[in-house]
Amino acid sequence: MRSPSPDLSGLTWRKSSYSNGGANNCVEVADGLPSVVPVRDSKAVAGPVLVVPAGAWAAFVAAVKG
Known part of the structure; x- marks a missing residue:
């Protein structure tokens, strides 16, 4: 059974530091x-999200940092 989708409205998004500001x-x-x-x-x-x-x-983040 799938869990209901979380309410994503009103979230504050931030760019990943790993994006390095690249386009x-x-x-x-x-x-x-x-x-x-x-x-x-x-x-x-x-x-999509x-x-x-x-x-x-x-x-995942720990693996990327390692």
Whole structure:
């Protein structure tokens, strides 16, 4: 059974520090949801949002930093 989609309205998005300000590498994430991390392409803000479980996002970030 799928969990209901979180309400993404009103979130504050921030560009990932790994995007380095480049025009072609624009990943944004939003904070404020306790169990998930929404991720989107800043060049397509009206496009789809990938909603990642917080634990999986933390593991991904740790792997990227490592």
